Amino acid sequence: MRSLILTTATRYLLPLMLLFSVFLLFRGHHDPGGGFIGGLVASAAFALHGFAYGMPEARRVLLFDPLKLIGVGLLTAVSSGLVAPIVWGRPFMTTIWSQTSIAALGKLGTPLMFDTGVYTTVIGVTMLIILALAEEDGDQEEEAI
Amino acid sequence: MHEAVVDPRLLPVLLSGYTLSLIVPMLTRLLRQMTGWFLALLPLALFVQFLTMVDAVASGQILTANIPWVPSLNVNLSFVVDGWGLFLALVVTGMGALVIIYASSYLQGHPAIGRFYTFILIFMASMLVLVLADNIFLLFIAWELTSIASFFLIGFYHEKEQSQKAALQALLVTGSGGLALLAGFVGLTAVSGTASFQEIQAHSDLILQSPYYLPILALILLGAFSKSAQFPFHFWLPNAMAGPAPVSTYLHSATMVKAGVYLLGRLQPTLGQSSEWFVLVTAVGAVTALLGAWLCWQKTDMKEILAYSTLSALGTLVLLIGLGTELALQTAVLFLLVHALYKGGLFMAVGIIDHETGVRDVRQLGGLWRQMPWTFTAVLLATLSMSGLPPFLGFIGKELMYETALALPRYAQLLTGVLLLTNMLMVTAALILLVRPFFGPPQEAHPHHKTAFNLWLGPVALGGLALLLGLLASTEAIGESLVAPAVSAIAGGELHVHLALWHGLTPMLGLSGLTLLGGVGLFAVHRRLQPGVVRLDTAVRRLGPERWYGWLLDGLLRLAGWFTEKFQNGKLRYYLLYVLATTLLLVGGTLVFRAGIAWEALTLTPLRLPELLLAAVLLAAVGVVVQVESRLTAVAALGVVGYSIAVFYILFSAPDLAMTQFAIETLTVILFVLVLYRLPRFDQFSSRRTRLRDGVVAVFVGLLMAGLTLMAQSVHVRGASALADYFIRSTEPLAQGHNVVNVILVDFRGFDTMVEITVLSVAAIGVYALLKSRTFHLERVRAEQTAVAEQPSPAEPILPQKEAH
Numbered sequence: 050m051r052s053l054i055l056t057t058a059t060r061y062l063l064p065l066m067l068l069f070s071v072f073l074l075f076r077g078h079h080d081p082g083g084g085f086i087g088g089l090v091a092s093a094a095f096a097l098h099g100f101a102y103g104m105p106e107a108r109r110v111l112l113f114d115p116l117k118l119i120g121v122g123l124l125t126a127v128s129s130g131l132v133a134p135i136v137w138g139r140p141f142m143t144t145i146w147s148q149t150s151i152a153a154l155g156k157l158g159t160p161l162m163f164d165t166g167v168y169t170t171v172i173g174v175t176m177l178i179i180l181a182l183a184e185e186d187g188d189q190e191e192e193a194i
Numbered sequence: 195m196h197e198a199v200v201d202p203r204l205l206p207v208l209l210s211g212y213t214l215s216l217i218v219p220m221l222t223r224l225l226r227q228m229t230g231w232f233l234a235l236l237p238l239a240l241f242v243q244f245l246t247m248v249d250a251v252a253s254g255q256i257l258t259a260n261i262p263w264v265p266s267l268n269v270n271l272s273f274v275v276d277g278w279g280l281f282l283a284l285v286v287t288g289m290g291a292l293v294i295i296y297a298s299s300y301l302q303g304h305p306a307i308g309r310f311y312t313f314i315l316i317f318m319a320s321m322l323v324l325v326l327a328d329n330i331f332l333l334f335i336a337w338e339l340t341s342i343a344s345f346f347l348i349g350f351y352h353e354k355e356q357s358q359k360a361a362l363q364a365l366l367v368t369g370s371g372g373l374a375l376l377a378g379f380v381g382l383t384a385v386s387g388t389a390s391f392q393e394i395q396a397h398s399d400l401i402l403q404s405p406y407y408l409p410i411l412a413l414i415l416l417g418a419f420s421k422s423a424q425f426p427f428h429f430w431l432p433n434a435m436a437g438p439a440p441v442s443t444y445l446h447s448a449t450m451v452k453a454g455v456y457l458l459g460r461l462q463p464t465l466g467q468s469s470e471w472f473v474l475v476t477a478v479g480a481v482t483a484l485l486g487a488w489l490c491w492q493k494t495d496m497k498e499i500l501a502y503s504t505l506s507a508l509g510t511l512v513l514l515i516g517l518g519t520e521l522a523l524q525t526a527v528l529f530l531l532v533h534a535l536y537k538g539g540l541f542m543a544v545g546i547i548d549h550e551t552g553v554r555d556v557r558q559l560g561g562l563w564r565q566m567p568w569t570f571t572a573v574l575l576a577t578l579s580m581s582g583l584p585p586f587l588g589f590i591g592k593e594l595m596y597e598t599a600l601a602l603p604r605y606a607q608l609l610t611g612v613l614l615l616t617n618m619l620m621v622t623a624a625l626i627l628l629v630r631p632f633f634g635p636p637q638e639a640h641p642h643h644k645t646a647f648n649l650w651l652g653p654v655a656l657g658g659l660a661l662l663l664g665l666l667a668s669t670e671a672i673g674e675s676l677v678a679p680a681v682s683a684i685a686g687g688e689l690h691v692h693l694a695l696w697h698g699l700t701p702m703l704g705l706s707g708l709t710l711l712g713g714v715g716l717f718a719v720h721r722r723l724q725p726g727v728v729r730l731d732t733a734v735r736r737l738g739p740e741r742w743y744g745w746l747l748d749g750l751l752r753l754a755g756w757f758t759e760k761f762q763n764g765k766l767r768y769y770l771l772y773v774l775a776t777t778l779l780l781v782g783g784t785l786v787f788r789a790g791i792a793w794e795a796l797t798l799t800p801l802r803l804p805e806l807l808l809a810a811v812l813l814a815a816v817g818v819v820v821q822v823e824s825r826l827t828a829v830a831a832l833g834v835v836g837y838s839i840a841v842f843y844i845l846f847s848a849p850d851l852a853m854t855q856f857a858i859e860t861l862t863v864i865l866f867v868l869v870l871y872r873l874p875r876f877d878q879f880s881s882r883r884t885r886l887r888d889g890v891v892a893v894f895v896g897l898l899m900a901g902l903t904l905m906a907q908s909v910h911v912r913g914a915s916a917l918a919d920y921f922i923r924s925t926e927p928l929a930q931g932h933n934v935v936n937v938i939l940v941d942f943r944g945f946d947t948m949v950e951i952t953v954l955s956v957a958a959i960g961v962y963a964l965l966k967s968r969t970f971h972l973e974r975v976r977a978e979q980t981a982v983a984e985q986p987s988p989a990e991p992i993l994p995q996k997e998a999h
Contacts, residue, residue: 073853079932081849083939089857096864116962119955126948140264142944146930160929160940163948167940170951174958175861181965182868
C-alpha cells in the first residue's frame with residue numbers, strides 16, 4: 050500500500066531532514082544539537098523514506114551497509130581520542146581545537162570528530178534494527194500470500 | 195653505583211617484534227619457504243644489538259628509555275637494561291632466532307604456519323618487554339601477553355582435543371596466577387608509592403615493615419609460581435607439551451617459564467630479606483625440583499622426560515633464588531643459561547626424532563646414531579652438559595650448586611641432599627635420552643628421510659655452545675661480562691665472578707662424582723623399577739593437584755550453569771525485575787542510609803499551572819498504558835508519556851533534551867509498530883498479584899530516580915553550589931563550548947559516551963543476529979521442504995547405471 054501524500058512529502062522531507070541532521074551535528078558544541086540527536090533525525094528520515102517507498106529503497110538511499118556505518122562510527126570516535134596522544138603526546142581523549150575558524154562550520158576540533166563518530170554510529174544502529182525488523186515483515190507478508 | 199644512560203635504541207628494539215608480527219601473513223605468502231630465515235633475521239639482529247650493550251652494562255651503566263603512557267595511574271613505557279634483564283634478553287633473542295629457523299622446517303607445509311610465526315613474534319616481543327620493563331604494570335601487561343601467546347601456541351594443533359584442553363589449562367592456571375600477581379603489584383605500588391622497580395627497590399625497608407608485607411608476598415609468589423610451574427601448579431607444564439616442538443623448546447623450557455624465576459630475581463632485593471620468603475621460596479623450589487626429577491626418570495615418552503626435567507630445573511632455579519646468597523644467585527644465573535642451552539637443544543632434537551620417525555617412546559627406538567648423525571651429535575653434547583660432565587658448562591653449574599649448598603649457614607646438609615638426589619635423577623634422565631634411542635639394536639621405528647639442515651642447526655649450535663662456553667668459562671667473557679652484571683643487578687653492589695673448570699680436589703668434585711655414579715646406577719636398574727614406580731604414581735596422581743584443578747573447573751562450570759538457569763531463564767520480564775530490584779536495593783539503600791538528600795541545599799521553584807496540567811496528562815497516559823487491552827493504544831499512550839516529558843524539558847529550558855526525547859519517541863513508536871506486527875493477540879498472561887508486585891517495583895524505581903536527581907542537585911562540587919552551576923561556569927573555559935549538555939556528552943564524560951555507543955552497537959548487532967538467525971532458519975526449513983517436494987517418489991527410482999549401458 051503506497052500513499053501518494055506520503056511519497057510526495059517524503060521526496061521533499063528526506064533531503065531537508067538530512068540537511069537538518071548535519072546542521073544539528075555541527076552546531077552542537079555551542080547551540081542545541083549534537084551527534085546523537087543529529088543521528089536520530091537522520092535515521093528518522095531514512096525510516097520515513099522506507100515507509101514511503103519500501104525498505105529496499107531506504108537501503109539504497111542509505112548508500113552504506115548499516116553494519117559498516119557502525120564500524121566506521123566507532124572507529125572515528127576512538128580515533129578522535131587518539132589524536133592527542135599520537136600527535137601531541139597528551140593523554141587519551143584530550144580535546145584539541147583548531148585556532149582558526151572555518152566559514153559556516155566554525156572551529157574544528159576533536160570533539161566534533163568524536164560527535165561525527167557518534168552521529169554515524171547512531172544512524173548505523175538505528176537503521177540496522179529498523180531495516181532488519183521491517184524486512185522480517187516483508188518475509189511474513191510473502192508467507193501470508 | 196649504577197649510572198643511568200638514556201638509550202634511544204631501546205624502544206624500536208622492543209617494539210620491532212610486534213610490528214613484524216603484523217605483516218607476517220603477507221610475508222608468508224610472498225616469501226613462502228624463505229619466510230623462516232627472513233623472520234629469524236629480526237631476533238638475530240636484536241641479539242647482536244643486545245650483545246653490543248654487554249660492555250656498557252658490565253662497566254656499571256644501566257640503559258633506560260621512558261615514555262609516559264598513563265602517568266596518572268603510574269603506568270609508563272619505561273625500560274631498564276641492567277645485567278639481569280640483559281642476560282635474559284640475550285637468551286630470548288638468541289633462542290628465538292634458532293627456534294624460528296627450526297620451525298620453518300618442522301612446520302613446513304602446515305597451512306597455519308603464518309599464524310605460528312605471528313604468535314611466536316608477539317611472544318618474543320612480549321618476553322623482551324617483560325624482562326626489560328622497569329614499570330611493574332608494564333611487566334604485568336607483557337606477562338599476560340606471554341600467557342595469551344602461549345595459549346595460542348599450545349593450541350596450535352587446535353583440531354586435537356588434547357591440545358585444546360592443555361591450552362585452556364595453561365591459560366587458566368597462569369592467568370589466575372597473573373591476577374594474583376596484579377593484586378600483589380597494586381599492593382607493592384600502594385605501599386612504596388611508586389611503580390618503578392628501581393625505586394621500589396630503594397624503598398624495600400618500607401615494604402618489609404608494612405603490615406601488608408605478607409599478603410603482597412603471597413600474591414606475588416602465587417603469580418611467579420604458577421608461571422614457572424612450581425608445585426602445586428606444576429601440572430600445566432607437562433600438558434603444555436601438546437604444542438609443537440618449537441613451542442615447547444622456546445616457551446616451555448627456555449624462556450616463558452623462566453619469567454617467574456626472573457621476577458623472583460627482580461624482587462629478591464625488595465622482598466627477599468624475610469624468613470617467610472626464605473622458607474616459602476626455598477621449600478617450594480626444593481619440592482618442585484625433587485618432584486620433577488622423580489617423575490622424570492620413570493617416563494618413556496621423551497618429550498615427557500624433558501617436560502618433567504624442565505620442572506625440576508625450574509624448581510632448582512627457584513630454590514637458588516630463595517636462598518639468596520651471592521653465591522646462590524651466581525649459580526642461578528649460570529644454571530639458567532646452562533639449562534636453556536641443553537634443554538633447548540634436547541627439545542629440538544626430540545622434535546626431530548618425532549618428526550622423522552613418528553615415535554617418541556624410547557621403548558620403540560634404538561640404534562639411531564648411525565641414521566641420524568647430526569641429531570645424535572646434538573643429543574650427545576646436550577646430555578653431557580645436562581649430566582654435568584667436564585668440560586661442559588653444565589659441569590661448572592653443578593659445581594657451583596654444591597658449593598652454594600655446602601656454604602649455607604642453615605640447612606646445608608638437607609639442601610645438599612636435595613640437590614644431590616635431583617642431579618642424580620637428572621643424570622639418569624640424560625642417559626635414558628642418550629642411550630635408549632641412539633644405541634642398542636635398531637627398532638621398528640626409523641627415520642623416513644634425511645634430517646634437514648634447518649632442523650639440526652639449532653640443537654647442534656646449542657650443544658656446541660654448551661661445550662664452548664664451558665671451555666671459555668675461565669676467561670672474562672662469561673664470568674665478568676655476563677654473569678657478574680646479572681648477579682650484581684639482583685644483589686646490588688659490584689662483585690666479581692670467576693668461573694673455572696678445575697678447582698682442585700674439593701668436596702664439590704666429590705659430590706659431582708657421586709652424582710654421576712648414582713645416576714649411572716639408577717639408569718642400570720631403571721628398566722626393572724620403572725613399572726612399579728609408575729603404578730605407585732598413578733595412585734598418587736588421583737589425589738594430586740591436577741585433580742584439584744579438575745574439581746575447581748567442574749565446580750565453576752556447574753555454578754555458572756546453575757546461575758544461568760536461575761537468573762537467565764529467557765523471560766525478559768524477570769531479567770528486568772532482577773535488574774531493577776538489585777538497583778533498588780543497592781542504590782536505594784545507599785541513598786537512604788548513607789548519602790541522603792540535603793533538603794536545605796535545594797532551591798525548588800514553585801509549581802506553575804502548565805506543569806500541573808502536563809503532570810495530569812502524563813499520569814492519565816500512564817494509566818491508559820497499564821489498563822488498555824489493545825496494544826496499539828498502549829503504544830500510542832506510551833508515546834503521549836514520552837512527548838509530555840519532552841514538553842517538560844522545554845518548560846525547564848532544556849531544548850537539547852527535548853529534541854532528543856522527541857526523536858527517540860518517534861523512532862520508538864516506529865520500532866514498536868514494526869514489532870507489534872508480529873506479536874500474537876494481546877492477552878493477560880500475568881496474574882493480578884504479579885502485576886501488583888511489578889507495579890510496586892516500578893513506583894519505587896521511579897521514586898529512586900527522583901531521589902537521585904534531587905541528591906545530585908544538592909551536592910556541592912568544587913566550590914559551586916550545585917552541579918549545574920559548576921558545569922555552566924566551567925564549560926566555556928575548559929571545553930570552549932557554549933552548549934553545556936553537548937559539552938558534557940562529548941567532553942566532560944566523553945569516555946562514557948564512547949562506551950555507550952559501543953554498547954549500543956553491540957546491542958544492535960545482537961538484535962540483528964537474532965532476527966537474521968530466524969530468517970536463516972526459516973529459509974533452511976523452506977529449502978528442505980522444497981527439496982522434499984522435488985524428490986522423486988520411491989516408487990520410481992532413478993537408476994543412473996542404466997544410462998551407462
